[in-house]
Amino acid sequence: MxxxxxxxxxxxxxxxxxxxxxxxxxxxxxxxxxxxxxxxxxxxxxxxxxxxxxxxxxxxxxxxxxxxxxxxxxxxxxxxxxxxxxxxEREADAFASHFLLPRFLIEKHHHAHSLVERDYENPQTVYQASLRFGASYAATLLAFERENLISRPMRDEMRKVQPKDLKRDLIDDLQVENWSNRDVWRLTEKDEGLVIEANRKDIFVLKLEEHKGAGYLWTFDELKDAGFVILKDESEAFHNNLLGGPNRRYVLGDPSALPDGSYTIRELRPFDPTDDAQSLTVHVRTAAGGDPGLYAPQLDGLLRTQ
Incomplete structure (x- = not known):
């Protein structure tokens, strides 16, 4: 994306x-x-x-x-x-904003996540959008203002929020000493097919609707077998007074050992693994720019011509 x-x-x-x-x-x-x-x-x-x-x-x-x-x-x-x-410099700024955050990409994200007007007033919505666009939190705010999704006063107010605080809110009581070059991806069912270009130090938070009352559980075997380390696994009922109703599964994990590839997690009945209720597939890629040197695809192309 x-x-x-x-x-x-x-x-x-x-x-x-x-x-x-x-x-x-x-x-x-x-x-x-x-x-x-x-x-x-x-x-x-x-x-x-x-x-x-x-x-x-x-x-x-x-x-x-x-x-x-x-x-x-x-x-x-x-x-x-x-x-x-x-x-x-002004021309280069404008070019970068429109090139990295074009209207069609913002519209695509809007529809994929079923966003409504008030969602854009939530800093977490902006932060998660910035990860998917591959832009900074501040640049994403400016693009949302440019597209009249938020007002200038709202942009100024939300700019006061520090991304580090948004990351902390997503991981609850997990202790992280250094937030430098580290992001937290909040993943839901609406991220089906998402290409996640993550840094090696990033953290994944999966928040998924689970029909535990009907015997269905989300399984993470494919991710764990590939090196995904689960740091926290909890579930909470949507409605405490609704017996057998759906709950929210909350899984926090470390993807640093995951090789680039496509991974699917499935909600199924343990006693009938062929009965898939739903699934979520994401495509994990290591973000460029973490290591010094020539851009890797360009270097590979030059080596092939030698």
Whole structure:
């Protein structure tokens, strides 16, 4: 569901490299007919991808070479001081926003998750959408404002919420010492077919409706056999006074050992495993940008031509 920003940079003829930059988020370089983009490995995936979109904008619009620091994260097109930002930087910002968060992608997410107007006022909705888009929380807020899903005052208010607090709310009492470059994916039945481009340190939280009263239980054997470590497994009835009614299964796990691949979990009766009530399939991919070096698909292509 993400826009392939890294592949686009390569297809437009630039070399793409990731390095642990100290004070810079990224840079666009050009010399004669050679072009290159460098992205830091020291920031979360959403920041990396927005920086890549920003540098792609410079390259696509034939701007002058430029190095970008954290200022590209702090400024906003709606801020009164934005007119003081150089024109080429404003153009690259706008390009990155529309390229990574186009209207059709926002609409697709809206319908897939059956969202309504008030859902967009929930910071958790914005945070989870940002993971699926591969954009930062702040960039996703701006895109929702751009598409008139939230107002500017609402965007300003929600911007005060720290993503770290949203992550903590999702994992309850699990202790995490370092949130750097780590996200929490909340997965439900509505994520059927989702491609999860996760960092190795990310956490999965599965919240699934389970018909335990009818003998059905969610099974996670395929995930566990592949290396998924369950850290917490609980269930809670939707309605405490409804005997035999559905409950919510809550599973929190560590996917760091999962190889890239497709995984299916199923709700079934243990005494009749052929009777599937429902299933959820997700496609797990390791997010690019975690390790220094040339962008892996580009490197593979160069090696094949040798």
């Amino acid at each position: 993400r826009i392939d920003v890294y592949g686009t940079i390569v297809r437009l003829g630039a070399m793409l490299m990731f390095q642990p930059l100290d004070k810079l988020l990224g840079a666009y370089m050009r010399e004669d007919h050679a072009k290159g983009v460098i992205i830091t490995t020291n920031r979360p995936t959403g920041v990396q991808r927005f920086t890549a979109g920003h540098e792609l904008g410079h390259m696509h619009m034939d701007h002058e070479p430029h190095a970008d620091d954290e200022n590209i994260l702090r400024r906003a097109p709606v801020a009164g001081t934005y007119r003081q930002v150089p024109m080429q």
